[in-house]
Amino acid sequence: MNKSKVAKGDRLNWTPIKEVKPVSINVKSVKGERIEVKKSSSGNVRKPLVP
């Protein structure tokens, strides 16, 4: 018996396009997290485009 593949939007419970609501943001709600870019200790890494 062939099972029809469930669409990704259904499988992951995404929002129907008609129900998408506008999202307003303000600077107070935008909180960035500063992250450290770890350099790999192994030699098997590519040279970055920008150091």
Place this chain on the structure above:
Amino acid sequence: MIVQSEGYELTFVQKRPCKDKSKHLFTLIYKFKSPKTGLVYVVLADYHEEHVFVIKFYAKRHRKSDFKYSKIINRGDLSNILVTNASLIPQLLENYPGCSFGFIGSRTFDKKSGKVEQYQFTQRYRIYKEFVRQLIGDETFVHYQYNEFSAYLLINRKHKDIVKAERAIAKMFTETYNNLPDI
């Protein structure tokens, strides 16, 4: 996962001024072709006040679609495509020294179900930030992530006060695009 792709050559198309009196001042437009997908892609670098570019891209064939940043083509070659986009950063740094960069992982639109991904921590964002951490070091930029909005900032270290610069750029973007997570 180690990014090993070399990407493709970018071709400059034009500089398009932005006349909406916002803090988005102009856009630099580039294009490239992937021999693997057979598609041409358009890359936009939107320049804003606070000396910051936002990099966006879409398949040229989707240029008239409202969902051009949200469609899934499913022809592969992701690594080369993202490396090509990232290769714009050192190019722009040459002509705009000290500039910062930002990008958003757009929400995906699944045509089959007619549904849209949530704007927090999108699948594009999760992939993009892994690529950028390998392709862009931390000597030139300070990396900031915004999981809540699937956004990422590279703040140029030429700013004397990085925290102040980050807040100024965030404020500028929220004032310019107060509906940013909308599809």
